[in-house]
Amino acid sequence: MTRVGTELELSVDDVAHGGWCVGRHDDQVVFVRHALPGERVRVRITERTSRFLRGEAVEVLTASPDRVEAPCPFAGPGKCGGCDWQHASLDAQRRIKAKVVADQLHRIAGIDREVVVEELPGHPDGLGWRTRVRFAVDRDGRPGLRRHRSHDIEPVDECLIAHPGVTELGVTDAVWKDVRDVEAVASASCADRAVVVTPTGSKLGPLPELKASSAVLRRFKGGRVQSVRGRRGVRETVAGHEYRVSAGGFWQVHPAAGEVLTEAVMDALAPKPGETALDLYCGAGLFTRPLAEAVGPQGRAMGVESGAEAVRDARYNLRDLEQARIEQGDVAAQMREWADVRADVVVLDPPRAGGGAEVVRLLAGTRPRAVAYVSCDPATLARDLAAFDGQGYALADLRAFDAFPMTHHVEMLAVLVKRGTSK
Secondary structure, eight states: OOOTTOEEEEEEEEEETTTEEEEEETTEEEEEESOOTTOEEEEEEEEEOSSEEEEEEEEEEEOOTTBOOOSOTTBSTTSBSSOSOTTBOHHHHHHHHHHHHHHHIIIIIOOOOOOOEEEOTTOTTSOSOBSEEEEEEOTTSOEEEEBTTSSOEEEOSOOTTBOHHHHHTTGGGSOOTTEEEEEEEEOSSSSOEEEEEEESSSSOOOOOOOSSOOEEEEEOTTSOEEEEESOSEEEEEETTEEEEEETTSOOOSSTTHHHHHHHHHHHHHOOOTTOEEEEETOTTTTTHHHHHHHHOTTSEEEEEEOOHHHHHHHHHHTTTOTTEEEEESOHHHHHHHTTTOOOSEEEEOOOTTOOOHHHHHHHHTTOOSEEEEEESOHHHHHHHHHHHHHTTEEEEEEEEEEOSTTSSOOEEEEEEEETTSOO
């Protein structure tokens, strides 16, 4: 029996979803981090299940030509779990992500499609892009990042993928007493900065001085945040429009993602004046606003979002468009209320868990001519594409974007149309 802590040599010849490479030892599958396809490595086993092993490559015996030196000193076996592919060239990272997406589509949805992961502009070295970083805080008040599949914290003095505005706050230089975590937020469009602090107890004590001016918010149990000092969030600009985004809410973390995805979604759907557009899981209204402008005063743009802060943001961001309407609540429940709605185009942008079979069924019941499904998880996307197929909707187009360099994450846009029609 191969025990946790055992070291063994093996060759890895494939990749799997989640930042893993795949090898075999005595006919048992081994998922390996910090390796690349084609390499022979020494692996330390970190986890054993009845079906497979997990481990980390602690020594590279035969290196892939795609291997590079990780730019961050905190990347590697037993260290920070945030970046999965710093040891691979950026071209190799995108090829790996493309293969993972294609494999998930084939395995889960029976879809065979060539995938290309597109580079987003502005960060050719793959660093300095992440505009929201949540730092965990250890018992001594030192901020850091969690190790892979662990609650243990790796103290860091700098996160290299963090946006310069995040780094300028100096979160990692401060001591955070009686704080569980600190989320640092920087606008990609202006000088707005914010920190969201989660205390360990019921009270928020004195906080350290930061190097850059910022708003301060407190996060309560359940995720609600309250302003302690300064504005509630940050301002972001996409396609010439300014959006207010709560500091603790969702927004694309790559500075170019909002612009690129908005253009891709609008090109895919081509909404027309007078049409009805739905935006499910609409967040702060990133897609709802251009949809509302496209359908015009004679049309309707209806968004659904469960988070109270995001709903407030979306309503504020759409306040000048009478044809726009935002409902707060569960998407499936709202779609049941809208059983008699006939939509022309739909944007579906769910969290990593995906929409699910019920949402897909209810969405299909509105009989849209086109659906733009934005996803950051190829497995749940593939599952939902299979559900769409069962409702008579076929995949017409798929694009993938490297919105999370150095990590295994990838942003995708799937365009679906009623079977028998063209996009």
